[in-house]
Amino acid sequence: MRSILPIYKLTLRSILRERVALSMLALLALVLLLLPAGLETDGTIQGALRMHIRYSLGFSSFLLAAMTIWVSCAAVAGDLSSKRLQMVLTKPVSRTEIWWGKWLAVVTLVSCLLLICGGVTYLRIQRMIHAEGLSPDEKAKVYSQQLTSRRPVAPLKEDFSEKAKELADEQIASGAVPPSFPKDAVISEMKRLLLVGSYAASAGESASWTFQLKKPLQAGQTIQLGYEYDGSAMGVSQIPGVWKLGTEEATSVFIKETFETPYGEKVIPIQVSPEMAGAKILTLSFENLNKEGGRVFFKTDKGVRIFFQAGGFILNLFRALLLLSGLLAILAAIGVSAGSIFSLPVACYVSAVVLMLQAFSGIVEEVVEAGPEQRQEEQSVLSYGINQFQYRVYQGILIGLKPLQVESPLGRVSRGVLISPVELLKIFCLRFAPVILLISGGGILLFSKREIGASV
């Protein structure tokens, strides 16, 4: 493995001499410096910060992903087409060393660039806060809700299996569902409806949740109630309601009335009172005071959470950047492997397809979750077969993309949600590393079998 270092150093130099890579670097610098000026925000400092972190840094990450594809594919395929690799391969260097040397160089470069982008964004955020002329209270709010890292605790999940079965049986028995419809699909739909129902409050009624904490609450400790309405499900502009937080014994220790738009994440800071101190189980309820309006829906995934202070913003941002680096490292592995097998244009195309699939994995997930299409009476066997085949392809793509599906690190950082070191380590060890090893293994195997300089 002694040859990895010279290959690594040479690849780094090579990338920094490439015109395409340098053009991408220039574009990245432009995006980083000019894009924030063109972003439209909701007028609040919180919105501006969120835009900077999610979109400015997010777009830089996307450019870096495009750069990763190019430089990783060119690292091997470019050297092969220029025949420089012929010279190298006649030396005592294994193709495994070449693969890892090239991959490490690409990952080092894009990770450093990503950290620089993160640093520039952080400095810009600090400048914004100090230039906006915010009051000390507003600043404190920004630092406690966004430029921080908070550990979220989600409510206990109810098991709707039995109830969903009962409801499904009722629906089938009443003839509301066609008999040809698979029962599993009906049960699944019932479960979804029950879950949505548990996160909804009808006019004049309440929705409630229970939280199980790992550590007992301490008096004086500040926690946050974070919630987000499913604005798309409602036709109201303002929602009046009252939040009640307490323990199993005293359910209304903390009470707060709200009257607000259904858009964006809301946060209510709560100072733990002596009555709640020592509690490990909390109860939360929301009463919908809009007696004339319809039901209020909360998002079922992260619609209602309690946050605990868990550290600073910089380290959280750093961990988010590490997660993104991990994703870029997987992309680099795909690029280097593709470049070892295919010509440069084909390798770039293959890698770009993977990137696009990853970017649109949400759509693929929705298609798979919706289940396969049921056969219509007038539908031909061929058409039905094609539909089934397409569905299986989507399923396969989703399985392949699973390791790349990480909850948006920048989204979490922009909301001040903690990315814990343990979570980071787990993702790297259990998802990223095995995937990179798998891709490298396949790439090196095919690269080793490839003949170099085959021409008549």
Add this chain to the structure above:
Amino acid sequence: MSEEPVVYTQNLQKIFKDFWRRPRARAVDGIDLTLHKGEVYGLLGPNGSGKSTTIKVLLGLLHPDGGEVKVLGKPPRDVEVKKRVGYLPEESYLYPYLDARETLRFYAALFGLHGAAREERIDELLEMVGLSHTGRRRVGEFSKGMARRIGLAQALINDPDLVILDEPTSGLDPLGTRQVKDIVSALAKKGKTVLLSSHLLADVEDVCERITILYGGKVQASGPIRELLQVANHLQIRIKDLDENQRTRLLDTLEEQLGQRPTLEPSRKDLESFFLEVVAQARRESGEGSGTREEGQLASFLMESAVEDESLKMVDRGTKL
């Protein structure tokens, strides 16, 4: 020779296939080669005759489709074999953004050479190929001849036992060509084996002991160069300093004895020798030219024990053009 051959191929076959794995061209068709230690072997043939393909198989870049291949007693892809092989491809495929020293450092590092020993070796090689003055100038800005020189230096960086040179003199001026030939001879004297592929037949004739001529991927002729070039029923008589009277008498005598009057032609230098003499004279009078400098000593690590050999001393003198 009882020693194991340095290069051994028997019935070597290489077929290039298309995307669907259908045979497209039989590039090498049953080639047998045996190279021994200390031998300079020439591989000749027109374009597309299979020379480069054979070389790439010997280097492990291409996989043979049939026959047997052994280099230094092992399969060519063995890393231990690669440690003992030096290769100069037909074009010097170098990293254009590195300078000459960085290029040699990179290849030296692949052989595990580091520190002062590496730098000393690089100094000697740069001096040997006349590129020690190029400084930070990038290889991408080099002329073709300079690129060949740095290519040659990288091929010798590991003090190889087997040196494979594909068109080593292509792009070189006559001085460089002479120097390459001297280096090849010096390597052979040291016991290195050299496989030389070239279109320039005079170069091959000057340095090779045995040759193989390929055509259509097959061996057309093979053997010691002296035997192959011998023309039956033609004799050459060389006599020094004959005056006009002696010449006439000699021709008369031969005509009387043989029944045919032979022709007499004055002996001539070959153009290469003449050119080298003229340039050496010009250098003595006017100093250096541009591009490469006057080449220096043959690198000491390539000479070692054989330095006492008188013939090697002559070669050494020959490199000091």
